Amino acid sequence: MWWNLIPSIFKIGSDIYKNRRESELLESQAERNYYDRMAKGEVEYIKEVYNEQDKSFKDEIVLAIICIPILVLSWSLFSGDPKAQEK
Numbered sequence: 001m002w003w004n005l006i007p008s009i010f011k012i013g014s015d016i017y018k019n020r021r022e023s024e025l026l027e028s029q030a031e032r033n034y035y036d037r038m039a040k041g042e043v044e045y046i047k048e049v050y051n052e053q054d055k056s057f058k059d060e061i062v063l064a065i066i067c068i069p070i071l072v073l074s075w076s077l078f079s080g081d082p083k084a085q086e087k
Contacts, residue, residue, distance in 0.1 A: 037043045 034043065038045055
């Protein structure tokens with residue numbers, strides 16, 4: 001009984017692999033076409049600008065600067081320490 005399922009499992013696995021390879025090929029062709037259009041000037045370099053902004057730590061630094069006072073205020077409210085509440 002279990003032996004009858006093995007060929008179908010291999011067939012499903014090979015279909016999944018084939019579909020994944022086809023999707024990678026289509027994605028690389030689409031990216032190449034996009035870069036060709038950027039080189040011709042039809043499309044701006046929006047993707048490159050987005051990638052550069054995505055790699056920056058500016059957002060994380062701003063988030064930390066904003067969260068630190070909020071954390072201190074919440075600690076002073078919920079800790080029950082009168083000195084912390086005075087600060």
